[in-house]
Amino acid sequence: MENKTILERLREVEIQSEIKVVECLKETENKVQSEFFNMWKNHDSEQYINIMFNDLKLNIEKYWLNEKYNKEIEKEFNMIYFEHSGLYGGEFESYAIDFNYINDKFPKFEIMDKRITYLENISCFPACIVPLLNDLTREIQGKEDDFDDWDDVMDIYNLFESSSYIEAYQMFLRADKEKVFSKLNFKTPLYLAVGEHDGGAPNLIYVIK
Template sequence: MGKTNNLILDNLLEIEKRAKEIILRDLEDSQNEAYNPFYNLWKNQNREEHENVMIEELKINIEKYWLAEKYNSAIDKSFNMIYFEHGGLYGGELEAFAIDFDDSDRKLSEFEIDDDHMEYLDNISCLPAFVSPTLYHLTENIQGEEDNFDDFLDVNNIYELFEATALIEINKLFKRANQENVFERLNLKKPFYLAVAEHDTGAPKLIYVIE
């Protein structure tokens, strides 16, 4: 699955590149100074530090919630996907859902998951996973500033850049989590899929695959 994960990361980097180009064009075309603080906020994110924060939080929450009978009444249940959901523009917290994913006709070149193939399980359901610092920093700074932009579409362009970067960071988080055997006490069926999406926005994005 190394090739698959390389393709996934390349796709995420391309999405980030396109999102950055849109923001740079907005900065050039508009006299509105509202863009600059958010572009600078994005540029100054400490990605290495974010990865360290997320991995520690993920480890804590797996132990505290995912592997606790109080929150997971079927710890031994096997499954082949964890779907992580975040709140979009107004929330950097990600919650985890165990999924029985039908991958029988999944094409490796596709990076979005058909949610018709996802069956939600009751062992890990809406449990804390980790906070994306990149999305969190956007949330805490954008609230109350939306009307300063020329159009809400411009706010969405800012969000899409931050989300693209957050997903790249999460891809690296999952790679590290796999290397450190963070998921080893879960009953995973392989290949095991890790997917992320904003709440109620359609198809989840495939972020990492564990073989």
């Protein structure tokens, strides 16, 4: 499996999320839901990817490679988990992981995955802002009751999240090409996964080979 296969899967999730919101709007004609849908449609994806990338580069130098924060810089790992806080969180925190996996196929993660061991070298470190989720977090607070029901709120959230994961993929692709992780002592393949805190199993977004 190649990274482009992961991207295709992410895009399919985004397409289905958009279809669900569009169909809902046809029924409800909810003004607030429509405003958030338009916010999603009109956001500048390339700009947001650049913001994420620059923030990641800065935080790797400031925290990940700083012995003041990382007491075990030389410790090896083969996975980084980027976690966000869901509807009310607009940034990734990072965790280095020893992932016990020997297979040519890309892994599918599980809830409470016994193959995953969290390490102490990179633990809850700032990774980057996630601009699209940050927009949603900032704008939706206090407007939840203006939707027809909570499911409609979650449909909007799922749409924003799916696009954020695609933008994370593009950020990781650029980081791979520009060797942003090169000073870290990682083993290949390096699995880059993203997920919501207490939101189920991580999602594989990109693999550095």
